[in-house]
Amino acid sequence: KPKLEKLQAPMLGIYAERDQFVTPESVRQLEAQLKQLGKTADIHIYPGVDHAFFNDTRPEVYNREAAEDAWRRTLEFFGKYLR
Secondary structure: OOOHHHOOOOEEEEEEOOOOOOOHHHHHHHHHHHHHOOOOEEEEEEOOOOOOOOOOOOOOOOOHHHHHHHHHHHHHHHHHHOO
16 A cells, blocks of 8 residues: 655546556545645546557557547646646
8 A cells, every 4th residue: 555645746647437457446545545635636537438548559448539638637747846
């Protein structure tokens, strides 16, 4: 189990609703724990997409709209926190 109380950096979490490895339930639990600890976290679960939805070499799971939005969120996060 991660020691979230030691987390000092902001966290970006990008997850897929249909991910069988990291389930939406576990993501919601993580988000609640981070909030309870007062940690800065930007968590987003993309509805209706599978694990690796941003991998354009896997057409069976690739979702262009979600991938582009995830990339946008990533760049915004980096721009905000990596100076």
